[in-house]
Amino acid sequence: MRKLNVVLALMLSAFVLVSCKDAKKEKKEVKEPVKKEVAKKAAPVSKEAVVVIEGNDAMQYNKKKIVVKAGQTVKLTLKHVGKMPKSAMGHNFVILKKGTDLAKFASEAMKAKDKDYIPGEDKIIAHTKLLGGGEEDTITFKAPEKGEYDFLCSFPGHYAMMKGKFVVE
Numbered sequence: 455m456r457k458l459n460v461v462l463a464l465m466l467s468a469f470v471l472v473s474c475k476d477a478k479k480e481k482k483e484v485k486e487p488v489k490k491e492v493a494k495k496a497a498p499v500s501k502e503a504v505v506v507i508e509g510n511d512a513m514q515y516n517k518k519k520i521v522v523k524a525g526q527t528v529k530l531t532l533k534h535v536g537k538m539p540k541s542a543m544g545h546n547f548v549i550l551k552k553g554t555d556l557a558k559f560a561s562e563a564m565k566a567k568d569k570d571y572i573p574g575e576d577k578i579i580a581h582t583k584l585l586g587g588g589e590e591d592t593i594t595f596k597a598p599e600k601g602e603y604d605f606l607c608s609f610p611g612h613y614a615m616m617k618g619k620f621v622v623e
């Protein structure tokens with residue numbers, strides 16, 4: 455009789471354990487869809503994308519990729535956080551139209567010193583002024599159609615290190 459009691463007790467506790475597990479599972483399943491809804495509500499697409507990118511005396515941007523949403527107005531600020539003058543370590547920020555060859559554009563830009571290394575507007579979506587250490591410039595433009603665009607600093611020799619992707623989602 456005692457043996458039977460022990461067996462019954464074991465069976466009962468096993469049953470309790472199993473039903474506890476099931477209860478936990480159910481809770482998880484309920485939680486997930488709620489999370490998704492919250493995430494959707496928390497990220498509305500704003501009309502304006504504010505972007506700040508820095509260039510330094512080591513010939514580097516602090517960003518390799520910039521992502522905005524289609525239809526947004528982009529307010530982009532380039533800050534030259536270095537100390538060197540424009541003539542030695544000038545930086546700008548140039549976004550190229552699709553299909554523009556980066557290296558070819560950079561070599562054309564090199565010859566356009568009198569235009570601050572902007573060889574012409576036809577291959578460019580938007581660009582800042584050429585800056586020296588401590589300066590900054592803000593430009594505002596409409597995000598182009600969805601896709602990936604190249605950006606670079608068109609100061610001679612800089613694009614090898616100072617380039618990245620401007621992505622419109």
Ligand SMILES: [Cu+2]
Pocket residue numbers: 509513543544545546607608609612616
């Ligand atoms: Cu530069």
